[in-house]
Amino acid sequence: MDECFCGSTRGSSFEARETLFEREGVHKYQICSNCGSARLMESSPTVQDDLYGGEYGTLRESGARTAVRCLANCLAYRSPRLGESIGTILPFVNYGVLGVVRASQAGHKSRLLDVGCGAGRFLRSLRFAGFRGHCVGIDPFLCGDRLLAGGIQLIRGDISDIHGHFDIITIVHVLEHSDGPVRMLRLAREKLKDGGTIVVTIPLFGGTAWRRYGKDWVQLDAPRHAYLHTRTSLGIAASAAGLRIEQEIHDSTVFQFWGSDVVKRRGYLFPLQGADLSLLLRRLGSYLRDVAIAKREGLGDQSTFVLRASLS
Numbered sequence: 182m183d184e185c186f187c188g189s190t191r192g193s194s195f196e197a198r199e200t201l202f203e204r205e206g207v208h209k210y211q212i213c214s215n216c217g218s219a220r221l222m223e224s225s226p227t228v229q230d231d232l233y234g235g236e237y238g239t240l241r242e243s244g245a246r247t248a249v250r251c252l253a254n255c256l257a258y259r260s261p262r263l264g265e266s267i268g269t270i271l272p273f274v275n276y277g278v279l280g281v282v283r284a285s286q287a288g289h290k291s292r293l294l295d296v297g298c299g300a301g302r303f304l305r306s307l308r309f310a311g312f313r314g315h316c317v318g319i320d321p322f323l324c325g326d327r328l329l330a331g332g333i334q335l336i337r338g339d340i341s342d343i344h345g346h347f348d349i350i351t352i353v354h355v356l357e358h359s360d361g362p363v364r365m366l367r368l369a370r371e372k373l374k375d376g377g378t379i380v381v382t383i384p385l386f387g388g389t390a391w392r393r394y395g396k397d398w399v400q401l402d403a404p405r406h407a408y409l410h411t412r413t414s415l416g417i418a419a420s421a422a423g424l425r426i427e428q429e430i431h432d433s434t435v436f437q438f439w440g441s442d443v444v445k446r447r448g449y450l451f452p453l454q455g456a457d458l459s460l461l462l463r464r465l466g467s468y469l470r471d472v473a474i475a476k477r478e479g480l481g482d483q484s485t486f487v488l489r490a491s492l493s
């Protein structure tokens with residue numbers, strides 16, 4: 182990607198390693214001097230195989246993990262305040278997007294599409310928490326179409342393969358994996374009902390964790406992340422797709438500091454070890470303080486954005 186989606190080719194570059202599983206390879210990113218995003222320029226080809234398989238997780242089926250996630254997300258859906266407290270410590274609780282879906286007061290006739298749904302854990306959590314609308318998930322990595330309990334429909338494919346229109350489209354930790362963010366948002370907009378909402382959760386580049394940890398920042402996630410966006414770059418992508426940012430929810434978590442500390446110490450994150458959990462418990466107080474400061478200053482490493490169609 183010689184050119185950023187914003188049209189600029191200028192910027193400074195850096196090289197990063199894969200730090201979730203310590204796979205070999207070096208990945209070159211460029212920080213765009215126009216929109217501030219960091220985009221993947223080159224990747225050593227030997228490490229491209231199976232980046233999303235195995236332990237990466239979105240397609241894994243684990244009864245215990247799904248149950249814990251459903252329970253935590255259920256609490257977050259029903260009580261936004263409790264959700265923020267739990268979600269600041271447990272990064273798999275999507276309290277930002279859950280709060281937006283809850284506030285939409287969607288009824289049983291509402292239609293929700295989750296883009297990049299994996300095994301459907303987010304949709305199962307929503308159903309379990311009491312969301313009554315029709316739930317559809319789409320993911321190109323699924324083995325085939327599936328119908329889950331509660332009438333949740335999972336479809337293998339891209340957004341363009343979906344029929345019908347939706348009141349809410351959630352894109353949670355997916356947009357950063359795309360080297361065509363404008364195309365993805367435009368396709369989502371085409372599937373939106375009049376007055377509908379697109380909810381995007383992404384890591385944000387350039388905040389406190391990036392400044393503190395640099396290439397050990399855990400949400401850099403080279404080379405899976407093709408674009409690390411900024412507020413500015415998301416705004417440009419949204420505008421090019423006929424959307425506007427209506428709201429930003431700062432929902433970063435202690436993971437930005439704890440996960441980065443683990444990577445900095447050991448060189449990789451998974452599998453987690455007992456010492457990592459001890460580190461979390463020992464430093465939880467200071468991590469929580471740092472999260473609160475980063476959020477207040479708009480420098481947390483993640484946000485959920487509410488997008489609506491631009492007035493034409």
Ligand SMILES: [Zn+2]
Nearest residue numbers: 185187213216
């Ligand atoms: Zn740019």
